Amino acid sequence: MSNNNEGKDLVVGVTEESTSDMALAEDLKSGTQNVLKYASLLTLTVQNAALGLTMRMARTQKDLFIASTAVVIAEFVKLVTCLIMVFIEEGSFKRWRTSLLNIVIKQPLDTLKVSVPSLVYTLQNNLIYIGATHLDAATCQVTYQLKILTTALFSVAMLNKKLFMLQWVALFFLFIGVAFVQFAQANTTQINPAGREQSPFFGFLAIFTACCLSGFAGVYFEKILKGSDISVWMRNVQLSTFSIPIGLATTFLSSYSEVQERGFFFGYTMLTWFVILLQALGGLLVAVVVKYADNILKGFATSLAIVLSCIVSVYAFQFHLTGQFALGAGLVIMSIFLYSKPASAHKKTNGQEIGKRTYEMKI
Ligand code: C5P
Numbered sequence: 001m002s003n004n005n006e007g008k009d010l011v012v013g014v015t016e017e018s019t020s021d022m023a024l025a026e027d028l029k030s031g032t033q034n035v036l037k038y039a040s041l042l043t044l045t046v047q048n049a050a051l052g053l054t055m056r057m058a059r060t061q062k063d064l065f066i067a068s069t070a071v072v073i074a075e076f077v078k079l080v081t082c083l084i085m086v087f088i089e090e091g092s093f094k095r096w097r098t099s100l101l102n103i104v105i106k107q108p109l110d111t112l113k114v115s116v117p118s119l120v121y122t123l124q125n126n127l128i129y130i131g132a133t134h135l136d137a138a139t140c141q142v143t144y145q146l147k148i149l150t151t152a153l154f155s156v157a158m159l160n161k162k163l164f165m166l167q168w169v170a171l172f173f174l175f176i177g178v179a180f181v182q183f184a185q186a187n188t189t190q191i192n193p194a195g196r197e198q199s200p201f202f203g204f205l206a207i208f209t210a211c212c213l214s215g216f217a218g219v220y221f222e223k224i225l226k227g228s229d230i231s232v233w234m235r236n237v238q239l240s241t242f243s244i245p246i247g248l249a250t251t252f253l254s255s256y257s258e259v260q261e262r263g264f265f266f267g268y269t270m271l272t273w274f275v276i277l278l279q280a281l282g283g284l285l286v287a288v289v290v291k292y293a294d295n296i297l298k299g300f301a302t303s304l305a306i307v308l309s310c311i312v313s314v315y316a317f318q319f320h321l322t323g324q325f326a327l328g329a330g331l332v333i334m335s336i337f338l339y340s341k342p343a344s345a346h347k348k349t350n351g352q353e354i355g356k357r358t359y360e361m362k363i
Contacts, residue, residue, distance in 0.1 A: 040289045041301045047285055048141070048305030051278045053312055056137040058275045059129065060194040065267030066255045067129035070276050071122060072247035077280035079240035085233035103234055104241060111238050113224045118242030120217040122250060125279070127210040133192075134203025135185070138313040138329070141306050142181045143207045145332050148339060149174055150215025158219050170338035173331050180328025193317065236284070299336040306333060 058065070083100075090096040104111055131140050149171045155161040163171075185200045192198040230238075251259060258266070289298055306329055313319035 040285065041298070044282075044285050044289050044298070045301040045304045045308070047278060047282050048302060049308035049312070051275065051282055052132075052137045052141040052305070052309050053316070054271060054275050054278060055129070055132040056135075056140065056317070058269075058271045059133040060192045060196075061267065061269060061271065062194060063267035064133075064194075064196075065269075065272050066251065066258055066262075066264070067133075068126055068247065068251040068254055069259070069264050070129065070272060070279075071125045072244060072251060074125070074276045074280045074283075075122075075240050075243040075247055077277060078236055078283055079244065081280065081284060082233040082236040082240065086231070086237060089231060089233065099234070100237065103230060104238055110228075111241065114235065114238040115242045115246075117217040117221045118239050119246050120213045120220070121239070122243050122246045124210045124213040124217065126250060126254075127206040127213070130206035131203045131210065134198045135200055135207065136313060136317060136319055138306070138310045138319055138325070139181055139185050139200070140203070140207060141309045142329050142332050143178050143204060144211065145174060145302070145306075145336065146178050146208065146211040147214040147218075148336065150211045151218050152215075152339075154215040154219040155222075158223060166341070167339050170335040173338065174335035177328045177331030177335060180324055180331065182328075184322050184324040184328060299340040303333040303336055 059067075086099065087093070087096045090099050128140075128144075131143070135143070152163060152167065152171055156163060182200075182204055185204070190197055190199070251264075289301070310319070310321060310325075310329060314321050
């Protein structure tokens with residue numbers, strides 16, 4: 001995305017007619033960017049809510065698919081998408097091949113660095129499925145917001161970033177909000193809609209661990225990306241290069257006998273494929289959102305997704321919306337706004353922003 005000022009600098013010394021042409025071009029460009037901004041935010045909102053809901057639906061089907069296989073397939077989908085995007089960026093097969101060779105193969109150390117977030121994201125993605133198996137969609141979604149807290153803590157610890165007082169307050173409210181939502185879960189049923197036993201505590205542990213991994217992977221990624229000019233699509237090719245074998249190893253270690261007995265694609269339905277596509281889309285979508293929108297709007301999309309999930313959960317899953325849950329979810333939504341507000345103000349003054357993730361790469 002080019003800088004708006006570039007166009008303004010060129011205006012000096014040209015005729016009035018071309019000035020108005022340029023102004024028109026500027027208007028068009030900012031109009032397109034606005035469309036992209038709101039389109040990506042709307043897509044993120046729908047994707048967030050839909051993923052939470054459909055993943056829960058998929059994990060409460062009669063035949064339970066092997067979650068680790070779904071993680072591998074999602075990585076595969078992302079790899080193919082990113083290879084296509086790199087091709088579009090490069091413009092020809094020859095340049096595409098050279099660029100892949102130069103960046104992924106001929107810089108093994110750089111590629112190796114990406115193996116750490118690959119491993120962490122693979123574990124994280126597996127844990128989210130475990131969470132969705134044991135927690136209803138709304139609780140899962142609210143609890144997953146703890147990743148804002150873990151990302152902030154890892155940013156402070158690993159990148160020496162500073163948080164505003166108001167942001168610490170927001171993180172405290174976030175924590176309290178999630179605690180409320182968890183306590184509201186304590187008295188809920190231990191049997192899921194498919195009649196299988198579920199353990200909300202186990203689900204919480206899985207999501208909590210996923211949040212810690214999310215925070216670490218995001219910050220680590222940011223650290224290794226500093227100063228790098230590699231596009232987000234190429235980075236994701238590197239990520240998937242490791243994620244696919246790591247994901248397969250996870251399947252082998254955790255579900256070898258099940259895969260042997262029932263097959264890799266056991267329990268796959270249209271819904272399972274839909275969840276896989278949504279998860280793959282989600283990973284790539286954040287990149288676009290952070291590129292064209294800001295953190296406040298991203299927080300808005302996340303909050304709206306929580307509200308959407310709650311409403312649909314009440315109607316589709318007979319989710320019992322208690323006062324305690326509503327209070328907790330409200331606190332989480334409020335804290336997302338409180339947290340992102342000073343960050344964006346800070347960005348205006350010196351370009352630093354905590355919580356803004358690695359996705360801010362060149363795309
Ligand atoms: O923000 P959060 O930690 O939830 O995002 C992590 C998810 O995004 C994971 O599913 C990960 O595989 C995906 N991701 C991706 N490409 C990146 C960064 C994250 O696909 N560059």
